[in-house]
Amino acid sequence: MMKKRIGLLYGGKSAEHEVSLSTAHAVIGALDFDKYEVYPIFITLDGEWRRGERLEGPVNTIEQLQFGDHTATLENNITDFLIDKKQESTHLLSNQQQNSSESLTKQSVHFDVIFPLLHGTNGEDGTVQGLLEVLNLPYVGNGVLASSAGMDKVIMKQLFEIAGLPQVPYTHFIRSEWVKEQEAVLARCEQTLQWPMFVKPANLGSSVGISKATNRDELVKAIKVALQYDRKIVIEQGIEAREIELAVLGNDFPKVSVAGEIKAVTDFYDYDSKYKDGSTTLIIPAELSQDTIASLEDFAKRAFKAIDGSGLVRADFFVTADDKIYINEVNTMPGFTPFSMYPLLWQETGVSYSALIDCLVELAIERYEEKQQLHYKRD
Known part of the structure; x- marks a missing residue:
């Protein structure tokens, strides 16, 4: 049986970059290399894409997954980075693609599937999923709508x-509301919710930027922390x-x-x-x-x-x-x-x-x- 070629996409320009590296390390350790050809695709904290050589087996340390400048780096064309137009037609073609009247060379893709192991912003929020949809590449996990929602x-x-x-009571606002109408935002929280309250950035995971507030002073402080990570804030009733x-x-x-x-x-x-x-x-x-x-x-x-x-x-x-x-x-x-x-x-x-x-x-x-x-x- 022909091996499936997998591109593992990890790292990312996100507050959860380190979590993603740990996930990638664990997945590589569990993959059956008799079933899969595994290629690591690392996104740095600065947002630079780097593709490593094919892995022959699990890696010993997370540090080995953070490639230096000697690896293939995305310059201008994401299509050339993820899709290899020079691949032979024996690689990774579905039956439907093989029967297509279009050029086999044009239809040849580099990967059977992309496995995004990205957590948080710029990875779990629908952005990468949208890119993969446009490139018509199969990928693991939720699509654009589910990821963003x-x-x-x-929105969720x-x-x-x-x-x-059923949900606990909550309220929400955006940064501009807080800047222009801080007192009104605080009053709305106190009128609709009871202490304690949990303050969260709307678009982040792994509990980053979340604080518990038991009074107004703590609420103000928690909101300022959350606003460091997102322009939209959710405040929930604690139970x-x-x-x-x-x-x-x-x-x-x-x-x-x-x-x-x-x-x-x-x-x-x-x-x-x-x-x-x-x-x-x-x-x-x-x-x-x-x-x-x-x-x-x-x-x-x-x-x-x-x-x-x-x-x-x-x-x-x-x-x-x-x-x-x-x-x-x-x-x-x-x-x-x-x-x-x-x-x-x-x-x-x-x-x-x-x-x-x-x-x-x-x-x-x-x-x-x-x-x-x-x-x-x-x-």
């Missing part, structure tokens, strides 16, 4: 509201509840994993708790009633469909002491190391880390082949 917490919450999913997460996998007919619970030592599951100090306990499976589990599974699928998800999503919920459920958010490119919640949930469900990667690649190709059936020319 899943990144923007305001509005879609959840339309889908009838006493357990943090429960489920993993969703699939395209049109998604499956849901067992539920897991996060118990953080800090006030909330922040960046350091997730990636640095190891102070958070993950309980898988979570101890919940069967009725609560059934509701969570239903809500997770509805959230996935509300954003038009594909591939993978982690759905995060709050569950109160009296078993009331509130959806918090979905993450369209969740942490993906073997020790991250998403792969751990599937492992407990019976899907290993390497099998999960294989499944995501197949789902990407399935979605791509379906899109190739669309007509763009009137008969």
Whole structure:
């Protein structure tokens, strides 16, 4: 069987650059090199694209994934960087492409699939997904709409509201409102929400820039922190509840994993708790009633469909002491190391880390082949 050629896209001009490097390191370690030809594509913090040589096996350190100037670097043409027009037609052609009347040389692509391992801005927000759509390349994970909606917490919450999913009270505003009408913004928060409040940049992940506020002074400080990362801010009502997460996998007919619970030592599951100090306990499976589990599974699928998800999503919920459920958010490119919640949930469900990667690649190709059936020319 011919190996599938995969381009791993990681790094990125994002506050979550380091998280992406860890994800790439873990995925490379789990890939079956008897099934795949693996090419690393590194995006620096400055936004420079660099493609490394084909990997022959796992790499020992994360530092090896950060290439120097001796590697292939994107100069002007992203098409030449991702699509090799000189490849022979035996490489990576679908049956439909082989039967096309167009030139085989023109249709030859360098990769069977691109695997974006980018977290946060400029990677998880629909920007890279849009680029790959324009280049007509198969890629793992969510499309443009789901990625952008899943990144923007305001849009996400509005879609959840339309889908009838329960949420905690919230409000939102943009930087210009804060600059011109600070007092009015603070008054709106205090009138519509109760303390404590959680202040978040609307377009960021991994809990970067999130703060808890228990009074007005802390609220002002938290807003200033969040505005360093985004022009749009979300402020949510804090509640006493357990943090429960489920993993969703699939395209049109998604499956849901067992539920897991996060118990953080800090006030909330922040960046350091997730990636640095190891102070958070993950309980898988979570101890919940069967009725609560059934509701969570239903809500997770509805959230996935509300954003038009594909591939993978982690759905995060709050569950109160009296078993009331509130959806918090979905993450369209969740942490993906073997020790991250998403792969751990599937492992407990019976899907290993390497099998999960294989499944995501197949789902990407399935979605791509379906899109190739669309007509763009009137008969």
